Amino acid sequence: MSGGTAFICSAGGLLVATLIKLWDLRKNPKDPILRAVCGTLFLGALIFVTAAPPHLAKINSWLGTPNIAAPIVYCILTAFDGINIVLLIHWRGNDNEARTRRQTRLCLTAYVVVMAAIALLFALGDAPVERLRDLDTYYATTPFIREMIVLYLAAHTVAAVTMTALCWRWSRQVPGSLRIGLLTIATGSSFAFVFDLLKYTAVVARWLGGNLDWLSTHAAFSLAGFAAPLVAAGFLIPPIGQGASSRWGMFQQFQQLKPLWLEIQSEIPRTRPKPMSWWRPMDLRLMQRERDIHDAVLRLGPYFDASTGRRVYAEALAEHAERRRARGEADASVIAGAVIAKAAARPAVNPEDRWTLTSTEDAEDLVRLSDALARSPRVQEIRRSAALTGSHT
Incomplete structure (x- = not known):
């Protein structure tokens, strides 16, 4: 399966999950966790739609600017990271509601600032040669584009490390489908962290005059197809598991009442x-x-x-x-x-x-x-x- 096809399949699965959760949101539109889950799923799908190489070329062509698809994808990825942390904040819960709101605002503000900085750095830089798979290494030494690349990777790394650490720690305190969901998120976040390490290594190699581009264009590209779907799946597992457990419990009670009935x-x-x-x-x-x-x-x-x-x-x-x-x-x-x-x-x-x-x-x-x-x-x-x-x- 080609990279583009794999990305489209991942996007399709996440879009289907988004539609399912949107149906639930229709019944309970004020649920902050459900809204965040919908946002996570939609942004995860959008990442794969926009990051597929054929679509990168189309975005560049439609907007008439070489490589403009890159900061768009980086901003979507940054938004995905931010909303994942927000979802985890609400999911974890806190006795102090004001503190939860404050943490949410701080997280969203930080990631919005990063997205604005990514757009500004791309506008200040010069990237005239279209690169669909190796932009990070090809422009690793280009002023402003270099900083843009490091910034999006840094924001992604912070989110990956934060989510991995929180989910591993929390998973030891809870049972059942919630624990499975947290471990799935931690696994997806770990893949995201390895993705970042591969990207960093390839970029630093360029700074030092070497060439390890294959780490970015092949190894990291392959990992990208696992990280976001695993994180999104992790957030879906607990409500699905709890729903299935509840239905199973009702079925057992239904059967147990049969002699009396x-x-x-x-x-x-x-x-x-x-x-x-x-x-x-x-x-x-x-x-x-x-x-x-x-x-x-x-x-x-x-x-x-x-x-x-x-x-x-x-x-x-x-x-x-x-x-x-x-x-x-x-x-x-x-x-x-x-x-x-x-x-x-x-x-x-x-x-x-x-x-x-x-x-x-x-x-x-x-x-x-x-x-x-x-x-x-x-x-x-x-x-x-x-x-x-x-x-x-």
Whole structure:
């Protein structure tokens, strides 16, 4: 794959990611982190679009100035570095919001000044011969152009070192997808730092009368295709990972509530909508299942027998001494008995003798209640006893 094609593929991937995050931004336009992520992705894509050699030539031709594409690319790269640091500042968070704003302003101001200086130095310099791949070494000794090259490399190095150090240190303090994201950013920033070292070496070699241009035109050029996508991917991994983890957690809860949902299914009104299809969002499916359970439990309430609940609670507590688990088994046994009692058209329990469920008030307790319906031997015994009572009446 040619360098230009590789750059365009990288740009395409980053643009797709930008569009996805812009859709999220549409729903939450005031989120500073989301805005910074969109900026990071877009600038990363713009770097690859403008830095591809065929596009450099087109920019030079369109603007009618040899090599003017170079300061444009350097300014975009500098903006990318600055917004990455800003994103990391907001991502890291700070108890002092004023300090976060101050750090953001300082960072943005510094990188805007660098961008202005890059443009000024190019205007003051003289670069009449178009160089699409080796401008940094070809003009390494040209007044003002030389300073422009060193300035953009210095700004890029500061960003690379800062982000690598911060991300490595922070990654030791956090788990999961956030840690993976930070390590990915640190890896991309490390590639960026090596890119700078190769560029510095080639430029200094020119200053000393040598020629190590291949370090800049080939080795560094190859590394450039890894650094920006890795940094951008690192910022995407945590929200994607957290979203996937959240959906997986909801799916597990949805499945864990199935025994309870099946137990009380006869009490779900026929007028209620049918269960949503598997392709519908998991949060909506879980919400529907929980709503069906709560509604059915209310309909079964008049048949909750307090004597059954107290007996099972005492037995379970004596066995494993876990109050919440024992309460879950007691509630499960009461529900199991109520379903059978209502189906057999038995009279409702007197209000003063009714059991009050508490395991439906918390998601974790609701799962524990469902598990007890599926696994507890005491609940199974209540089912058998209630069924036998029904058969003798």
